[in-house]
Amino acid sequence: MKTDNIKSIAVVAAVIVTSEGILATQRGSGDFKDKWEFPGGKIEAGETPEQALMREIREELDLEIRIDSFLDTVDYTYPDFNIKLHVYVCSVISGILNLKEHKSLKWLKSDGLYSVEWLPADKVILPALENYLENVTVDKKDDMPAYTYLQEGHFALLRKPVPHIVNPKDAIVRVTLSSICTSDLHIKHGSVPRAVPGITVGHEMVGVVEQVGREVANVKPGDRVTVNVETYCGECFFCKNGYVNNCEDQDGGWALGCRIDGGQACYVRVPHADMGLNRIPDNVTDEQALFVGDILATGYWAARISEIKEEDTVLIIGAGPTGVCTLLCVKLKNPRKIIVCEKSEERIAFIKRHYPDVMVVKPENCKDFVMQESAHGGADVVLEVAGADDTFRLAWECARPNAVVTVVALYDKPQVLPLPDMYGKNLTFKTGGVDGCDCEEILRLISEGKIDTTPLITHRFALDEIEEAYRVFENRLDGVIKVAVNEN
């Protein structure tokens, strides 16, 4: 007896949303000639649905897309086969639309979704799409400049559509002031593998809320806000424990300016806006708040986890921007002594000028100096914020037994942990990236005059001048520490 199984096919389709509307394409041949569909096609062996969709859209329309959001999966039984259709909401990254397989296209507005004759399976997804669109304004504004990671070694100021709400927890923020972070340079030079080509970079910014999804409760249009470098849901195991950097949400962790469009642009879409945005107190300027969401959050987190006590000698290795933010937050703990280790004369002068109560030492003298200034054979706490070739070794060598060594720096290379040499020294190493969930507290401290990062801002540019801002920042020209990039 022959078993007559009906064939089942996995396919993907893109709801491509632009300022023109939603793209529908018309078949020019085959069983369903003249019917309308969302472009897409079969998932081939070895492909993920997302890979298949990006390939299909490239083949059918000559477009590079980004997948913004999963919409729905539809099971539909045709007479001869079943299909399992996975549908995603997408944006165009680049390319000029060129119909290579279809005979025609239409840009549908949300009230015109039923104005064409859809393929049966595609028609099934319309209610989910309508529901989705209720929470989205297909933006009518012009496009905007957006500083974009094209490929390893290349950023460029492109024009892109203004972002829109794609999830009811999103907010759209008009970026009034942004900055450039060393991590942006890491993306540029290809050392952040998860960074997505085509993405708008930038993850240090403040702005004004322009629009919020219907589930956003903590901020409203018109609010001045800081934007957190990390996206987090606030609900998963990690968020509930304050480990927001490892939020389990698909956008969780450092996504902005890395895996979803960031803030070196006029507007930014912020997922989980209730978590990622904090209102700036009226007496705090944009420049005062600029670093709250990233490097200042990092310094605050590093000081928080380092178990600093008032009798401690604390060593901070590295007086770059994050090192200075770390210093400011360590000072709030009132340790007995703070020693900063830095090799650049310019940065040493900066520390001496602004923080005369802090001791500064060069790397080559650091170990001897720390031993001399410590009561118990080394620093009680070490914060490694340099990430240079030899600074990890310096960190543990300068620590006293049973010290906490907090590794804030991002390294290019694996480090050697010589456990036989340090056996019995009983060090605790805390590693990782910021869990940036203290922004409200940091803003309060700024408002009370207890933290001031404005001396870090040495240069100011407009968004249109961002290439020059990068040139100055990346090459450390003209004594630059941090740049502020204003909206045009």
Add this chain to the structure above:
Amino acid sequence: MKTDNIKSIAVVAAVIVTSEGILATQRGSGDFKDKWEFPGGKIEAGETPEQALMREIREELDLEIRIDSFLDTVDYTYPDFNIKLHVYVCSVISGILNLKEHKSLKWLKSDGLYSVEWLPADKVILPALENYLENVTVDKKDDMPAYTYLQEGHFALLRKPVPHIVNPKDAIVRVTLSSICTSDLHIKHGSVPRAVPGITVGHEMVGVVEQVGREVANVKPGDRVTVNVETYCGECFFCKNGYVNNCEDQDGGWALGCRIDGGQACYVRVPHADMGLNRIPDNVTDEQALFVGDILATGYWAARISEIKEEDTVLIIGAGPTGVCTLLCVKLKNPRKIIVCEKSEERIAFIKRHYPDVMVVKPENCKDFVMQESAHGGADVVLEVAGADDTFRLAWECARPNAVVTVVALYDKPQVLPLPDMYGKNLTFKTGGVDGCDCEEILRLISEGKIDTTPLITHRFALDEIEEAYRVFENRLDGVIKVAVNEN
């Protein structure tokens, strides 16, 4: 004008104490012919006082000595020169006394110190020596067997003098039961550089207090006691913070059986006896208490610092004796799941037989198994107690983000800490050796039936059979886990 400086000479002298008494030697020539002195001589360029003393005694008496205690420094002005005389109390390690420079010797009892005509400088130290001897019984007993580290690769059962009180905080303990630890093997094979050749090994033992110095308050002769692997003063910064492994005392940390004579012998001298000895409750046998001071203290410490919560999945890598002790102490924290990773079939069978509620997995399946059994992408806590080639990597790979990874194992080689790969995983690494200051609490738990390490004792030997005990333990013969070595 000629400046007529008086020459100043740095010299060392040894108060050599044996069961015969205190060694005095008589000069056979020179200005002070026929006068008596403590043997010694000038410190040569580049020598420490201790090195000079050991060399001089070798040259003058053909003896190898160990320096037990610094006694005093005397400044004395002779007509033509000054001397600065550093005096140490010493024991004989090996050699047959042979007078190569002196004409005669005497063994003085403590009440006969003034019975010879001393050199003037040597006479000055007699009051300090008398004061010292008040707290010391120059032991009249026979010598005893003591298992001794001769040189890399070689241990031997020698006969040595029974130890005596050299400091008022010392106790002498008659060792009723001892064990062999993997660290003893590390000493044997030269991988513990600070281990001193000539030392009696052994740092896991219980016994009966034989004698106490006048400042010992917590134990008295006749008390059954556990002996702590670590010597600690209880008063320095590190001790006050519970970091007794880094006690600043000269004997602080792991000294017994490493830098001072240990317990694979009939008697052991325990410095800081009030800290290092704990009375064994009456309902606890010697075998039940045998591991309290070392591997069980290690397991208890590791579980204590690992921040284990009841909802956690805990991974323990390695089911050797310390791994099993760690397991027993982790069980006291009642985590949701405990997974033990072990490669030896024998040890896997041991875990399954004795602890059926614990999951066991082999290294090659460990990561997948842990992921499957964990709620949040890995173990919440990892304790690395194996110290094999790949187990450090396995430890951090099996940890969930923000986990605590406690490194209990002692490694032969430096480990690689691939911080770029684990960036954002935010792991905390706790490294080091046991801070063994919980023995009283551990004894209480044993007394209450909450910890039982007796299944670990698979083999029993007498002290005279210790070479065979090492052969079995080192070669893992006959299913051995731990051996118990009884007094003869």
